[in-house]
Amino acid sequence: MEKYLVSARKYRPSTFATVVGQKALTATLRNAVATDRLANSYLFCGSRGVGKTSCARIFAKAINCSNRTPEGEPCNECESCRAFNAGTSMNIVELDAASNNGVDDIRKLVEQVQVPPSMGRYRVFIVDEVHMLSAAAFNAFLKTLEEPPSYVVFILATTEKHKIIPTILSRCQIYDFHRITIRDMIDQLAYVAKQEGVAYETEALNVIARKADGAMRDALSIFDQVAASSGMNITYESAIENLNVLDNGYYNRLLDCFLSGDVLQSWLIYKEIRDKGFDSQFFINGLAAYFRDLMVASDSSTLQLVEASDAVRQSLAQRALKCTPQFLYRAMSLCNDADLNYRVSSNKQFLVELTLAKLCQPLSPSAENDSAGEGQSLQPITAAAPVQPAAPVANQASSAVSRSGSASAVPVQPLQSTSVPAPAAVHSVDAGMSGASARRTEPQRNISGIPRISIRCGPAAETSGTTSAAATAAQSRSERFSHEALNTAWTTYISTHPKAQILVNTMRASYPIEIRENNFTVEVQNQKQLEILDANKADILEKLHNALSNDFVNFNVRINANRDPRHTLRESELLEIMKRESPALTHLIQELNLRL
Ligand SMILES: [Zn+2]
Numbered sequence: 001m002e003k004y005l006v007s008a009r010k011y012r013p014s015t016f017a018t019v020v021g022q023k024a025l026t027a028t029l030r031n032a033v034a035t036d037r038l039a040n041s042y043l044f045c046g047s048r049g050v051g052k053t054s055c056a057r058i059f060a061k062a063i064n065c066s067n068r069t070p071e072g073e074p075c076n077e078c079e080s081c082r083a084f085n086a087g088t089s090m091n092i093v094e095l096d097a098a099s100n101n102g103v104d105d106i107r108k109l110v111e112q113v114q115v116p117p118s119m120g121r122y123r124v125f126i127v128d129e130v131h132m133l134s135a136a137a138f139n140a141f142l143k144t145l146e147e148p149p150s151y152v153v154f155i156l157a158t159t160e161k162h163k164i165i166p167t168i169l170s171r172c173q174i175y176d177f178h179r180i181t182i183r184d185m186i187d188q189l190a191y192v193a194k195q196e197g198v199a200y201e202t203e204a205l206n207v208i209a210r211k212a213d214g215a216m217r218d219a220l221s222i223f224d225q226v227a228a229s230s231g232m233n234i235t236y237e238s239a240i241e242n243l244n245v246l247d248n249g250y251y252n253r254l255l256d257c258f259l260s261g262d263v264l265q266s267w268l269i270y271k272e273i274r275d276k277g278f279d280s281q282f283f284i285n286g287l288a289a290y291f292r293d294l295m296v297a298s299d300s301s302t303l304q305l306v307e308a309s310d311a312v313r314q315s316l317a318q319r320a321l322k323c324t325p326q327f328l329y330r331a332m333s334l335c336n337d338a339d340l341n342y343r344v345s346s347n348k349q350f351l352v353e354l355t356l357a358k359l360c361q362p363l364s365p366s367a368e369n370d371s372a373g374e375g376q377s378l379q380p381i382t383a384a385a386p387v388q389p390a391a392p393v394a395n396q397a398s399s400a401v402s403r404s405g406s407a408s409a410v411p412v413q414p415l416q417s418t419s420v421p422a423p424a425a426v427h428s429v430d431a432g433m434s435g436a437s438a439r440r441t442e443p444q445r446n447i448s449g450i451p452r453i454s455i456r457c458g459p460a461a462e463t464s465g466t467t468s469a470a471a472t473a474a475q476s477r478s479e480r481f482s483h484e485a486l487n488t489a490w491t492t493y494i495s496t497h498p499k500a501q502i503l504v505n506t507m508r509a510s511y512p513i514e515i516r517e518n519n520f521t522v523e524v525q526n527q528k529q530l531e532i533l534d535a536n537k538a539d540i541l542e543k544l545h546n547a548l549s550n551d552f553v554n555f556n557v558r559i560n561a562n563r564d565p566r567h568t569l570r571e572s573e574l575l576e577i578m579k580r581e582s583p584a585l586t587h588l589i590q591e592l593n594l595r596l
Contacts, residue, residue: 008220011192014085015073016058019051020188020216021180028175029055033062034072038122039173041145041154043130045161046177049215053094053128055177056155060084060092060124063153064117080120091123097137098129106137110144116151123152130156131163138165145171179214182206182307188216189223198232204239206309211243246278248312251290252319258331258359259322266356280352281342288335294320295328334358478518479549486512486520489547493540503532507540518552523560533557 013019016026032038042059044052058074061084065074074081083089095109109125117123127133133141145154145168156172158164189205192198208226212219222243223234230238240247250273257266273283296305297313298320306313320328338355345351494507506529512520524530533540534557545551579586588594 006221007192007196007224008217011188011195011220013051013054013058014061014076016055016062017073019055019058021184022051022055022177025175025177026055029059030062030072032072033059033068034070038063038153040148040152041156041172043161043164043169043172043174044155044157044177045174046159047179047214048159049212049217049219050177050180051216052157052177053126055175056124056126056157057084057092059155060122060126060153061089063122063124064089064091064120066120083119089120091117091120092126093123094126094128096128097132101132101134101137103134103136103140106133106140110140113144113148113152116149121151124155125152126155126157128157129159130168131158131160138168142167142171180216180219182209182309185209185212185216185219186309189219192220192223193227193234196227196232198227198234200234201236202309202311203236204234206312207236207239207243207245208234210307211245244278246273246276246283246286248290251287254287254356254359255290255294255319255322257356258327261360263357263360266360267353270352270356274349280348281339284335284338284342284352284355288332288339291328291331291335294323295325295332298323298325298328331359476551477545477549478552481548481550481553483512483515485548486515486544486553489544492547493543500536502528503536506532512555518550518554520553520555522555522557524557525561526559530557530559 016030019026042056044056046052061076061081062068062072062074064080064084066078066080067075069075074084076082076085080089080091084092093109093112095105097105109127113123113125115123148154154172156164156168161174161176186202186205186209189208190200190202193200193205204226205223208222209219211222226234226239226242229242239245250269254266254269257263257269270283274280293306293308293316296302297316300317303313303317306316308316334355338351341351342348490507490511494504497504506524510522510524510529510533512522514521522533524533537555537557541553541555544553579589
């Protein structure tokens with residue numbers, strides 16, 4: 001009876017051509033062999049299972065082969081090749097530095113280096129995980145590495161190139177092995193399956209390849225395991241069951257819940273997943289990865305970033321069409337938050353359920369990551385419908401525009417964009433302002449179609465828009481007020497915004513004039529001042545409305561270049577600015593103990 005060999009050994013490549021996923025690198029090695037231009041030492045770098053040791057063995061076999069092909073491949077038939085394949089060749093010495101990392105181990109190796117080959121031309125020394133050598137061992141090795149006998153070739157292999165000291169790096173020819181792509185793995189697995197007479201579904205091989213995470217050896221081991229337990233018929237179901245992989249179907253169903261705002265259904269699906277024995281953090285991370293894949297699948301130029309078979313890519317691309325980039329950004333962010341908070345949460349199930357509930361709220365104002373556009377409205381949550389199905393995300397932009405004037409909708413504090421300093425108050429009475437805010441309700445897109453993420457900044461971000469919004473929605477206040485009260489409110493605004501230097505100076509130089517009923521005028525000297533006041537108008541008005549209990553207070557700004565220029569900075573403020581601009585001044589003031 002033929003002895004059973006695991007696939008990882010049975011299908012270990014025996015020629016450069018059969019090495020999976022390292023075409024360019026093996027071509028270079030083949031050329032070196034074919035032209036007999038060999039270096040003394042090579043360094044093979046790359047993560048585990050990508051073929052470093054396999055390539056080193058093929059290389060050793062090829063340079064000793066007495067009958068190698070013109071392309072530099074070993075014949076696998078000559079006496080030397082057969083000895084190599086049987087593992088009996090004396091011309092190859094392997095040292096695993098992970099377990100033999102001391103000076104003595106290296107001394108033994110160095111002793112062996114002195115022995116010339118009995119058959120063939122070269123002796124090849126493979127030192128695996130060379131970064132594990134102790135400092136003393138490294139030093140003992142350096143001399144030999146620098147001037148080895150002519151019949152010796154060193155092949156050092158490492159998974160952690162950055163740990164290799166420069167003196168070693170500079171003595172080696174360096175080859176960087178790539179991670180093996182999912183596609184290459186699937187092809188190889190399919191080949192092995194055919195050779196072994198195992199039936200398979202490509203989707204199942206995709207699951208195995210993903211699980212192997214770039215390591216061909218792992219992929220073949222997993223393949224053996226699944227093939228054995230599924231009776232030589234690898235189906236998608238048998239693969240995910242065996243490998244404890246969460247079926248993408250769950251994520252797809254959850255996505256439908258998120259898009260339709262079905263919180264309760266999403267919780268039920270989460271329960272199913274828990275019942276199957278999946279860890280909640282594993283689930284959240286899987287969900288995050290799913291959103292990430294949807295994100296890159298949404299554009300044909302980034303589709304290649306999805307590590308999956310073509311069929312899976314296409315299905316993701318189809319689903320991505322349903323999601324706006326804003327939704328995906330926020331979804332990834334929420335999953336990330338949940339992952340970060342997971343360890344410290346005392347009720348992990350609740351944390352995940354809360355995250356799912358948030359994901360079902362496409363218009364959530366949970367603001368810090370909400371890039372979902374500006375001027376959007378939050379759906380009212382009524383007692384009759386505790387779980388309000390939200391509008392599909394794709395329709396948000398248009399529905400937000402149509403709802404922005406509705407009294408039933410509570411306007412959400414708009415996000416301020418860096419390039420649009422004006423507070424985008426949806427409830428502004430100023431015709432110019434509402435025009436501007438209406439324009440801003442459209443998602444801002446750059447040329448690549450991905451919306452810019454807005455950043456909160458500017459004075460309006462410090463204030464709560466909901467106060468005046470609620471006031472507008474409830475009942476407008478219209479108290480009468482005196483000129484002194486208006487001046488006091490104006491001064492209060494100035495004193496509570498010490499950092500908004502230009503604005504404060506402008507306001508200090510231009511107190512309200514021509515006060516008639518609820519309207520007054522502000523005179524400024526130039527266009528710049530007019531713009532800064534306009535830009536902050538909504539915020540100023542909001543404060544004035546509250547201070548004066550009158551929601552109809554309004555002002556207009558006009559330029560009067562002939563206005564009496566007034567001193568706009570207090571001396572202390574002037575000094576502060578000067579100190580900020582020349583730090584040496586602060587030093588001088590301290591040194592001389594000066595006082596204003
Ligand atoms: Zn041969």
